[in-house]
Amino acid sequence: MLFTLKKFLGGLMLPLPFLLLVIGLGVMLVWFSRWQKTGKTCITFGWLVLLLLSLQPVADGLLKPIEAKYPTWRGTQPVKYIVVLGGGYTWNDAWAPSSNLINNSLPRLNEGIRLWQANPGAKLIFTGAAAKTNPVSTAEAGARVAESLGVPRSEIITLNDPKDTEEEAAAVKRAIGDAPFLLVTSASHLPRAMIFFQHAGLHPLPAPANQMAIESPLNPWERIIPSPVWLMHSDRVGYETLGRIWQWLKGSSDQPGEQ
Template structure:
């Protein structure tokens, strides 16, 4: 119940639903109350915020400091395990396997396979519980896609019980102890994930995937025209900011290794 409540409240506080709620409030005030000036102010502010968060320079300017904390893993240190954290997924057996990994999940898996190939003899670990209406877990969906791309099942471990990053850290600790491993997750999620894993007594090597904030040149119109692509980048900033706030409330707010 607490997990579901956390997800619902957190989801409603992300940029798009929050700004739509403010616009709806402004419309109600315009039609049903005498607070016309206040309603116009709320509507204008919400519209302007939605516009700004949908522009590439603003969205990526907010996201880049979060993503840049850890560079892409190019290290030579041999590891025994590649831990790929779960993300969005579904499971439709009629689809191409990789189509079942939504948003951030497929880039995480791709980076995990790249690192697995660079570490012969290592095992891939996929984490994540099943969604309430799906008989296939997040971990199992990742494992099946990895198999379809050539990773043998004998090289895959699934941890099907964790529902969030904190539980994933505890499950990995129980499964492999203090063995060296690379921690693969989205670049925006990795700073928060490292805190959870360090607080679990582990020493992960950070391996970011799914970088979104663009530094390379773009066409001028791509920077100037609002787009749902850039709004999604702002959404990641909101999601991780709320996640860090939740860590702080639970007492795990510092950098890895700090209380």
């Protein structure tokens, strides 16, 4: 119940739903109250912030400092395990296997397989519980896609119980103890994940995937036209900021913005 409540309230505080609530409040005040000026202020504020967060320079300017904490893993230290954290997924047998990994999950899996290929003999570990209405777990979905891409099932371990990053850290600790491992997750999520894993007494090697903040050249119009792509980047900033605050409140980090 607490997990569901956390996800629901946290979802409402992300940029798009929060700003829609602010704009909606403004509309209600304009149409159904005497607070015309307050209503117009809410609408103007919500629209302006939504516009700014939908622009590439703003969105990626906010996201880049989070993603830049750890560089792409190009080290040569041998590892026995590569842990790929779960993300968005579904499972539909009629789809191509990789289509079942939504948003951040497929880039994480791709990076996990790349690192597995660079570490012969290592095991590939997928984590994540099943969604309430899905009989296939996040971990199992990742394993099936990896298998479809040529990873033998004998080289895959699934941890099907953890529902969030903190539980994933505990599950990995139980599964492999103090063995060295690469921790693969989205670049924006990795700083928070590292805190959870270190707090669990583990020593993960950070291996970011799914970097989104763009510094390389873009067409000029892509930088000045609002897009849901850039709004999604702003959403990641909001999600990770809320996650760090929750992490701090639970006592897993020393301060809200700790990375």
